[in-house]
Amino acid sequence: MIEFGWGHPDQRLLPVEGLRRAADEALQQAGPAALAYGAEQGPGRLIEPLCARIGRIEGATPEPAQILITGGVSQALDLLCTLLARPGDVALVEAPVYHLALRILRDHALELVPVDADAAGLRPDALEQALAWVQRAGKRAPLLYCVPTFTNPTGRSLQVDRRPALVEIAARHGVLVLEDDVYRELWYDAPPPPPLVSYAPPGTVARLGSFSKILAPGLRLGWLQADAALVRRCMQGGLLDSGGGVNHFTAHVVAEYLRMELLDTHVASLRIAYRARRNALLEALTRYLPASCTFEAPGGGFFAWVRLPGHVDATALLPRAEAAGVSFLPGARFHSNGAGANYMRLAFSLLPVEEMEVGACELGRVLSAL
Numbered sequence: 548m549i550e551f552g553w554g555h556p557d558q559r560l561l562p563v564e565g566l567r568r569a570a571d572e573a574l575q576q577a578g579p580a581a582l583a584y585g586a587e588q589g590p591g592r593l594i595e596p597l598c599a600r601i602g603r604i605e606g607a608t609p610e611p612a613q614i615l616i617t618g619g620v621s622q623a624l625d626l627l628c629t630l631l632a633r634p635g636d637v638a639l640v641e642a643p644v645y646h647l648a649l650r651i652l653r654d655h656a657l658e659l660v661p662v663d664a665d666a667a668g669l670r671p672d673a674l675e676q677a678l679a680w681v682q683r684a685g686k687r688a689p690l691l692y693c694v695p696t697f698t699n700p701t702g703r704s705l706q707v708d709r710r711p712a713l714v715e716i717a718a719r720h721g722v723l724v725l726e727d728d729v730y731r732e733l734w735y736d737a738p739p740p741p742p743l744v745s746y747a748p749p750g751t752v753a754r755l756g757s758f759s760k761i762l763a764p765g766l767r768l769g770w771l772q773a774d775a776a777l778v779r780r781c782m783q784g785g786l787l788d789s790g791g792g793v794n795h796f797t798a799h800v801v802a803e804y805l806r807m808e809l810l811d812t813h814v815a816s817l818r819i820a821y822r823a824r825r826n827a828l829l830e831a832l833t834r835y836l837p838a839s840c841t842f843e844a845p846g847g848g849f850f851a852w853v854r855l856p857g858h859v860d861a862t863a864l865l866p867r868a869e870a871a872g873v874s875f876l877p878g879a880r881f882h883s884n885g886a887g888a889n890y891m892r893l894a895f896s897l898l899p900v901e902e903m904e905v906g907a908c909e910l911g912r913v914l915s916a917l
């Protein structure tokens with residue numbers, strides 16, 4: 548099976564040797580403290596270099612008090628839902644958006660209300676409309692979940708002049724924006740616009756960062772960047788009170804990886820590898836897909852988003868494609884309301900360049916036979 552479905556990093560690109568050395572160093576440097584329960588916020592040994600690195604890349608350095616070490620975006624999202632939302636509340640969600648975040652929000656019995664995005668990202672007017680609906684319906688909408696930079700599934704980014712507008716609307720309505728920023732560093736043409744958190748009045752945006760895509764997903768490690776009061780609230784919740792900081796030993800390992808100055812080189816090598824894969828996929832799609840299918844070049848992230856002719860339902864197409872040896876995710880998975888039926892998401896992260904052509908050729912064959 549040529550697997551365009553899984554948006555995972557290619558295991559061949561995971562830095563086994565660097566992390567082995569970092570794990571040795573973590574035990575050497577911190578000794579048993581690396582294996583004990585850790586501080587609720589996460590180890591200072593990681594938080595400090597992480598803040599410095601964000602400052603070096605983005606120009607604005609967060610205070611350590613604005614950072615909480617998490618078990619990745621997924622765990623941070625789950626924790627924020629636990630603390631800030633009640634069953635029956637509305638979660639506003641960018642549409643389309645990362646399908647498994649929708650699952651986490653649903654686990655908390657939240658009502659998902661889509662906010663449409665276009666080629667320039669989430670539409671501020673659509674957010675106003677959704678909030679007006681929430682108000683008329685007499686509901687509470689504490690959260691907006693979005694991926695403003697190289698989003699999953701479209702690869703698009705929220706245009707720079709929409710960023711302050713979006714934050715302003717959210718602030719006016721008392722909605723906390725959960726900015727999932729997992730793909731920010733994986734840019735292939737030009738660095739992305741500043742994160743929403745950099746425009747935000749305190750308390751309006753919580754940015755969810757992760758080492759999953761830039762280092763290794765099995766680490767289950769990420770961070771939350773938010774108002775210090777929200778970080779404190781997370782630290783005081785039952786989860787961290789009981790178990791201490793999340794994935795404490797792993798956090799020490801990543802701290803050493805940063806101290807050894809391995810991360811920037813690794814991310815630079817990932818950009819080269821994924822850029823080549825993106826280019827190979829786009830070339831192959833241009834060559835093999837029927838002209839009735841359209842797509843854009845994603846500037847970063849892991850995905851290409853292909854629009855099929857209006858009458859084609861990607862969910863119905865999938866078994867035929869799989870029978871021909873190629874897989875993808877149907878567009879409807881990325882909507883909370885069944886929209887997006889004539890789209891498919893193709894991940895270019897998992898496959899070596901050589902397989903892109905074979906996969907695109909098979910997809911083209913299946914689509915041309917419709």
Ligand SMILES: Cc1ncc(COP(=O)(O)O)c(C=O)c1O
Nearest residue numbers: 619620621645699729757759769
């Ligand atoms: C947009 C987005 N957010 C979050 C995740 C998962 O992040 P983590 O591994 O940090 O939980 C993914 C993984 O595919 C993703 O695409």
